[in-house]
Amino acid sequence: MRAEFPQAVSWIDQIPLKKWTQAYDGGKRYGHMTTNLVESINSVLKGSRSLPICALVKTIFERTNAWFVEQATKMQCMLRAEHEFPDDIVALLRKNEAQSAMCHVQRYDRENSVFDVQDMLTIEHQRYPITFTVTTFVAPVFSLHNILKAYEVQFNPIRNQDYWSTYMGPNFLPDPIMRRHQPGRPNTQRIRNEMDDSIPNKPKKCSYCRTEGHNKSNCPHKQA
Numbered sequence: 001m002r003a004e005f006p007q008a009v010s011w012i013d014q015i016p017l018k019k020w021t022q023a024y025d026g027g028k029r030y031g032h033m034t035t036n037l038v039e040s041i042n043s044v045l046k047g048s049r050s051l052p053i054c055a056l057v058k059t060i061f062e063r064t065n066a067w068f069v070e071q072a073t074k075m076q077c078m079l080r081a082e083h084e085f086p087d088d089i090v091a092l093l094r095k096n097e098a099q100s101a102m103c104h105v106q107r108y109d110r111e112n113s114v115f116d117v118q119d120m121l122t123i124e125h126q127r128y129p130i131t132f133t134v135t136t137f138v139a140p141v142f143s144l145h146n147i148l149k150a151y152e153v154q155f156n157p158i159r160n161q162d163y164w165s166t167y168m169g170p171n172f173l174p175d176p177i178m179r180r181h182q183p184g185r186p187n188t189q190r191i192r193n194e195m196d197d198s199i200p201n202k203p204k205k206c207s208y209c210r211t212e213g214h215n216k217s218n219c220p221h222k223q224a
């Protein structure tokens with residue numbers, strides 16, 4: 001990079017390394033260690049990338065709006081079904097709960113930060129079961145109430161062109177030399193990974209309220 005593009009390198013040298021490299025960020029900056037967030041947005045905008053620019057912008061706007069309306073509806077349904085957290089968090093807690101069933105936990109402070117954990121099989125004295133609520137382990141930011149807040153903002157429809165203010169900027173014309181001549185859609189560059197595969201025999205849950213036994217078309221928690 002330094003040999004080929006010295007200008008680019010001197011620009012990026014002005015930005016502290018910890019702001020843009022995982023190696024120097026001190027660990028877990030923003031908590032995003034994977035591309036999962038991008039994968040979510042990719043699935044929302046699936047198929048739109050090969051559209052012409054105006055259609056692309058319109059599609060991103062419309063799908064993002066639809067996504068927000070849909071997500072807010074889902075969070076409300078889950079809350080009406082009396083769920084407190086998203087079900088993948090609950091599933092993780094249940095799994096950890098099952099694994100910890102044979103452990104004895106001795107608490108050492110009132111703030112719940114110092115513990116002595118012993119395997120139940122090695123304890124001879126009587127056990128004192130301590131029960132915690134799930135809220136002790138899940139940061140409030142992951143509660144359905146708080147997730148709903150992220151999707152509560154509403155988009156406004158784009159008004160008819162007659163209401164738009166007069167455009168004063170430059171006009172752009174497409175360059176015919178830049179046109180693609182091969183027929184059909186360009187090949188996708190995307191690399192598939194294990195996140196693209198679904199888990200077989202997973203019980204079906206309603207996509208709105210995340211409860212088994214019905215689906216979103218007959219969800220009792222969805223109100224018109």
Ligand SMILES: [Zn+2]
Pocket residue numbers: 077206207208209210211214215216218219220221222
């Ligand atoms: Zn439902």
